[in-house]
Amino acid sequence: MDLGLKGLKAVLAGASKGIGRATAEVLAAEGCDVAICARGQEAVDATVAALKAKGVKAFGESVDMADNTAYRAWVARAAEQLGGCDIFISFASAGGGPASEDSWKAVFNLDLLATFRGVEAAMPYLEKSKCGSIVAVASTAALEDFFGPQAYNAMKAAVINYASALSQQLAPKGIRVNTVSPGPVYIDGGSWDMIKTHMTPLYEQTLKAVPMGRLGDGGEVARAIAFVASPTTPFMTGTNLVIDGGVTKRVQY
Template identity: 35%
Template sequence: MSNAQKLAGKIALVTGGTTGIGLASAQDFAAQGATVYITGRRQAELDAAVATITATGAAAYGIQGDVAKLEDLDRIYAEIEARSGHLDVLFANAGGGDMMPLADVTEEHFDRIFDVNVKGTLFTVQKALRLLKDGSSVILTASTTSVQGTENFSVYSASKAAVRNFARNWLLDLKPRNIRVNAVSPGPVHTPGLAGLVPEEHQSGLLGHLATLVPIGRLGQPAEVAKAVTFLASDDSSFINGIELFVDGGIAQI
């Protein structure tokens, strides 16, 4: 095993690890020497993601589950404990949302987004505490929408603002255990989730428009966000705690 691997010997969990930023981060964790667990709600996609990660000879395991269901989280952590005994890195990434103007927001829309993005993130971290070693790293997926207004996206944006503030508070709660908690906030990244915000016939138009808004002039790639997540997971960021790391091509800075 190469000494250059940033996560050599570490045990990591990535929730929502079957696609997009989650899968790219799980791949990078594995490439950096970690044993990686990923979760996803759909077994077929989960199996495919694990096959992608292990194709390079890395150690990866998939556990089907929905982070909005506390009994699923209990089962996920029981399996990790039985196989590996502890965690060193938690990337609480599972989340999502869709667009809806204020006048059309329903209770179902609100509950669905907050159940996964806020409740799911909260209990993903809380229930991991007994497995996380002192000195572990926790990374939360926030979003540039937490600091920018976005038309028809208020519920999702509010949920991500809550996630960002979890990091500020939890670093104080976890101070006695030296567990660092940071948030990564992607801008427009070319993922199935971003494209899926609109019907298929409008996807290229949406992605093209978003690219024009980014100062760098293009969408980000999941692997670019993954590098930032790995940085926050590793000892390279040992004196970084509670931050919101924007990986956004500059869009939230203008």
């Protein structure tokens, strides 16, 4: 299927590794020009080189997404470098962990506020697009109890709520807003890799809870994100697409 992404411009924040990088590579393989940022310059450079090797325009810089001014400036700079912005996605996350004042502030700043800030910075460019699309990245941790009360769970729920309300506001402008909520995804060097190594019982407990009998991989989620972001789904907005191998047990009406 041709996703209609060739020649489009995508700005991806926090996309030098994991699901973010996988998504950047899927979009580039479809002919989409891609801009990325992350904190580590080395990972940014490696990702940009991989994207350019697919024959598309790619741009990347090291940016601290917790820095409001620097992050907003990068989004604008990325859109200018690409010649526009048709797709905006923020992958930044402070991750889960024990609840504390610091963890709540960190997750609020990266998981929720960075999504909001990025959308605001990209909006002047999205409004000029004929197929503007925003994809918010949440988690199944927002949908059901997941290792107790954590900032990560609550803030990912807030991301879904924000994206839903935003979809209603932006639909008249022709800009679609959807959410993708992955379940446990195994990525080399990622959080579930570390849990498997250092918290093996917890890893095995989670694995048993997945009806498909395995964790997901970044490419599976990335292809879904690319589909949702693409012009192939012009009537889809306000949707939260769950990709979790059946780990959430809620009935989805």
